[in-house]
Amino acid sequence: MTESGGRRLTDFAAFLFDLDGTLTYPDGAVPGAPEAVRAVKGLGKKVAVVTNNSRLSRRQLAAALRRSGVPLDEGEILTAVTATARLIAGQRxxxxxxxxxxxxxxxxxxxxxxxxxxxxxxxxxxxxxxxxxxxxxxxxxxxxxxxxxxxxxxxxxxxxxxxxxxxxxxxxxxxxxxxxxxxxxxxxVGKPAPGLLLEACRVLGVRPADALLVGDSLASDLPAARAAGTAFALVLSGVTSGADLAAVQDRPDYVFSTLTELRECLGV
Amino acid sequence: MTESGGRRLTDFAAFLFDLDGTLTYPDGAVPGAPEAVRAVKGLGKKVAVVTNNSRLSRRQLAAALRRSGVPLDEGEILTAVTATARLIAGQRxxxxxxxxxxxxxxxxxxxxxxxxxxxxxxxxxxxxxxxxxxxxxxxxxxxxxxxxxxxxxxxxxxxxxxxxxxxxxxxxxxxxxxxxxxxxxxxxVGKPAPGLLLEACRVLGVRPADALLVGDSLASDLPAARAAGTAFALVLSGVTSGADLAAVQDRPDYVFSTLTELRECLGV
CATH class of the missing domain: 3.40.50.1000 (HAD superfamily/HAD-like)
Structure with missing residues (x-):
């Protein structure tokens, strides 16, 4: 793990997890994801999934998470699709x-x-x-x-x-x-714009500064976190390689090779 | 007519005509187009149609021109489709x-x-x-x-x-x-890139500096002419309005409200 923020993971009140490449792959859970989410919840942290997924409903996504053994339900999922519907319905x-x-x-x-x-x-x-x-x-x-x-x-x-x-x-x-x-x-609506993360913080009742986004993308998750004012932990389980990471100027606050490593850093 | 080049129209050896909005509308000839093309040919000038049209074959375009009374045949038409096929077949x-x-x-x-x-x-x-x-x-x-x-x-x-x-x-x-x-x-391949105009000049055996492109678009025809090194005459029969024209920095070499006006300037 690389830690640039100097802040302990346990200091965050809320953990926002990206979905594809962070918690799940198309054929099942990312190794270590079920245990990491269970550990974060066990510490009393607030948890939400923030995903750009525009193909599946929250119900479908929750069913897929359950099948993968990741303990998250429909109410803990915020998709760009839901945020889009709320945005428009709120305006007109x-x-x-x-x-x-x-x-x-x-x-x-x-x-x-x-x-x-x-x-x-x-x-x-x-x-x-x-x-x-x-x-x-x-x-x-x-x-x-x-x-x-x-x-x-x-x-x-x-x-x-x-x-x-x-x-x-x-x-x-x-x-x-x-x-x-x-x-x-x-x-x-979706990442890299900040709307999805801000909406998740609002729903969870936390300030963005007290939330940590955990995601696999430097192109989507990192700028969303910066724009929303949350911290960002990169996991290397998805689209970003070590070489990609070496090439960027704006460093993530934390880097984990897997969610198992994140869980270990929580001390659980 | 506005003339900025100081060069007489009759000095050009070749006239390259854009198609849509210059010679034809979807339902027939642009008024004055058949007479203007006939006049240019009557002066012994070389003539070609240079069009971005990617829906119709040259045969279909020639048939449409004939139905509209514009005296041009298949061999005088160069489309972006033809130029694309020649480009690729020439490379591989x-x-x-x-x-x-x-x-x-x-x-x-x-x-x-x-x-x-x-x-x-x-x-x-x-x-x-x-x-x-x-x-x-x-x-x-x-x-x-x-x-x-x-x-x-x-x-x-x-x-x-x-x-x-x-x-x-x-x-x-x-x-x-x-x-x-x-x-x-x-x-x-098509305008605003210069390839189509350069190919037309090659086929007609004239230097670009001796060719005049006649077209209706400041976005497509003007930059193509500049890049190819031909002169450019704008006709206001198509997509460009007088207000559009007033807003541009790079002035066409000639501006005609209609092809009838161009024909009159040829003295025929």
Missing amino acids: PDARVLVVGSAGLRAELAEHGLRLVEGPPAEYVVAGVDPDLSYPKLARAVEAILSGAAFIAVNVDRFVPTETGRMPGAALVVGAIQAVVGRPPDVV | PDARVLVVGSAGLRAELAEHGLRLVEGPPAEYVVAGVDPDLSYPKLARAVEAILSGAAFIAVNVDRFVPTETGRMPGAALVVGAIQAVVGRPPDVV
């Missing part, structure tokens, strides 16, 4: 929303009372990972934005991990629309 | 090419002896306007590029004009792929 409860994204994203938006539409007029266009992408669907999204709809990206991840390897992430849809409308999204 | 005659684009693009590549493949391995990925876009198709293109294929954009037009209004152009596909692979195309 009856908004017409045109979705270029997954069934899970559509379901979550509908559950928040938003009206899903297939073409303009719409007040919001939401872009995520869309296995059913088509030219007409993207063309309708472009038309809606050019007619005044807000352009919301669930996240801008380039890839998502799957059981058969990595596949294009929400960046595919965001990049397509952005190139044609000629401007980036008005809001990016 | 038996290349495997993965196309995210139209049937017209696929046909032209095949006519140049290239092998069309549906997934990696491929030496080239070519991006154009694709009405049959899908997530798996884009994912295979991303995978091919990340495995070493060259990334070629037929053009990066944001929109294409159609009879029912403008629709997203090749930028939709290029932007989607670019956002995921993390780099822009290795080559953009």
Whole structure:
């Protein structure tokens, strides 16, 4: 472990865990993850999962965590999809929303009372990972934005991990629309933006300064933590290699090779 | 007419005409275009059409021009699609090419002896306007590029004009792929790149300095002319308004409200 903050891990009131590559792989738990989460909870720390995942509902994610033996339930999960739905419903409860994204994203938006539409007029266009992408669907999204709809990206991840390897992430849809409308999204909800982490701190009732984000990405997790004002612990179980780490200027506050190492540093 | 170059139109040996918005609209000829092309030819000037169009073959474009009464045939048309096929066939005659684009693009590549493949391995990925876009198709293109294929954009037009209004152009596909692979195309063939104009000058046997590009776009035609070293005449029959023109620093060498005005300036 490298520790640059000089602060003991046990000083944090809340632990926010990234999901893919940190707690789970497409085929099961990251080794050491179930025990680490159990240890953090055993110390009385508040815990939440903060994930950019835009393909699955919280219920599906909770079921996957349970199958993997990670002791976290639906109420402890905050996804970029949920945060997107809350953001829009908070701004305009009856908004017409045109979705270029997954069934899970559509379901979550509908559950928040938003009206899903297939073409303009719409007040919001939401872009995520869309296995059913088509030219007409993207063309309708472009038309809606050019007619005044807000352009919301669930996240801008380039890839998502799957059981058969990595596949294009929400960046595919965001990049397509952005190139044609000629401007980036008005809001990016997921990491590296800070919104997801700030919402998790609000729900848990802790100040960001008392929270630690544990994640595997220097491109997504690190800047999100910095922008939200939480500390950041990098685990090398996912997308970041030791060589990647050696190349960055902005060092994580903590670096662990695995969550087992994090657990050991908690003294449990 | 505004003339900044101080050079008479009749001094040019070759006239290169943009197509959409300059010679034709989706439903027929731009008023004055048939007469202007006939006048230029009558003066013994060399003529070519240089178009970013990536949906139609040269044969289809020539048929559309004939129906509109514009006296130009297939051999006088150079499209970004043709230039793309020549570029790749010139570099690697038996290349495997993965196309995210139209049937017209696929046909032209095949006519140049290239092998069309549906997934990696491929030496080239070519991006154009694709009405049959899908997530798996884009994912295979991303995978091919990340495995070493060259990334070629037929053009990066944001929109294409159609009879029912403008629709997203090749930028939709290029932007989607670019956002995921993390780099822009290795080559953009169409305007604003100069390749299409240089190829036209080569085919016509004239120096770029002796050629005049006539087009309707400050975003596409003007920079292509500058990069190729031809003069540029803007016509206000297409995408550019007088207000757009007033806002630019780099002035076209000539400005005509219509091709009728250009014809009159030729003295015919």
